[in-house]
Amino acid sequence: MTGRPGFLTGETMETVTNPHSRSSPTADQTYEISISRLLPGDSPRTAQSTAHIQALAAVQVPLPPIIVHRASMRVIDGVHRLVAAQLRGDETIEVTFFDGDERDAFVLAVRLNSAHGLPLTLADRKAAAQRVIGYHPDWSDRSIAAVVGISDKTVAALRRRSDAAPPFERLGRDGHYHPRDRVDGRLRASELLAQNPHASISEVARAAGISATTAKDVRGRMRRGENPVPNRHHARVAAVRRAARAERPTVDRSAVVQRLRSDPSLRYSETGRTLLRRLNGPGADPAEWELLARNIPGHCIQAIAELARMCAEDWQRFAAVVDSRSATIR
Known part of the structure; x- marks a missing residue:
């Protein structure tokens, strides 16, 4: 183990793998280890540059330590430096260990390879962004773009082709969802x-x-x-709501209410009649709801929206109670 400060430990893992952090890895401790112990890393780079390796091998001053995933001993950053050391006939190399998981190790590799040394190709950056989207679907497009080194519009296009489930919230570069x-x-x-x-x-x-x-x-x-x-935004909201309705089985509401109204066990009890009156409430189609909404006076919009949400929440709670009773009967 050398006495010279190094690069990275588990304590600083979050600062280099979180998308909203712009800080560089902090100095800590480096180790001199045998090159034979190291394994190829999960690099975002698809090809090595022979010219770059030869240029590094010819350098007479010490090169920065390479970054190694401690748990797997795979190289995260510094493959060209490692091959250059082997070309020189070195048996050991200076490393700094990273203590995160393998996904964090890949994100760190992308960040470091995008920030210094031989630049990643555009194809490598896009492939890396696709993997980061899969690993961290809650990261915003700008956050991933900052890590990979491409535009947020490119990340958005890649996300649309991804199988990753879109989250309700995304983690931005400011550290907030x-x-x-x-x-x-x-x-x-x-x-x-x-x-x-x-x-x-x-x-x-x-x-x-x-x-x-x-x-x-x-x-x-x-x-x-x-x-x-x-x-x-209205067209987008309408499209989302149409998609949500399409996923639910179509139910003829009026037919269901009519069938319940003919059920004696409901018709001839006070609670049953109360329930039927409430179930027979407004069942307007989407066009009618839109017409009602457009004609609400501006100063009443928020109050009516709040009341509508409260009514919806009441029915949701009632549905949960009915569902629990149904489960008990079964």
Whole structure:
């Protein structure tokens, strides 16, 4: 073991594998170990450069230590330096150990290879981004782009072709989770502002997981009596809701209610009749709901939206109670 400070330990693992960290690995401890103990790493680089290896082999000053995954002894960063050492006939090499798991080791390899030394090819960067998306689907496009060294638009395109399940929230470079769907963040902000109109923009933005600019826009829209969600988002929201409805089996609501109304056990009891009256409530089709929503006065929008959510929550709780009773009967 050398006395010279090294590169990386488990304590600094988070600073180099989290997408929102821009810090470099901190100095700690290096080790002189036998080259024969090392194994090829899971490198984001598909090909080595012979010219780069020969150039490194000719360097007379000590090269930086290579990074090795302690658990597997696989090289994370420094393959060219390792081959150059072998070419010179060296039997040992200076290393710094990394104590994360194998996925973190790959992310670190991508980050380091993107930041220094021989640049990764665009194909290597895209392939690496695809793997990082699979490992960390909750990381934002910008976070992954910062690690891999490509644009966030390229990451977004790769994500669309990925099999990774889209998360509800993503971890941004600021270290905070943000709603994947900005519509949800705007709605959260509108609820917070309805409860506390004097709340600061920064407080609303932080609580709703949106930017201060978006929170300011929501406040302005509410003061003008407008919908907190801009019109351009409505088509996307409608598409998501249509997809959700398509996944559920189609039920003829009126037919079900009519069948229940003819059931004597419900018709001839007070609780049964109360339940039927509530079940026979508004069952408007989507077009009718849209018409109702468009004609709500601006100053009533938030109050009605809140009441609608409360009604939905009441029915959800009632459904859970009924489901639990059904399970008990079975």
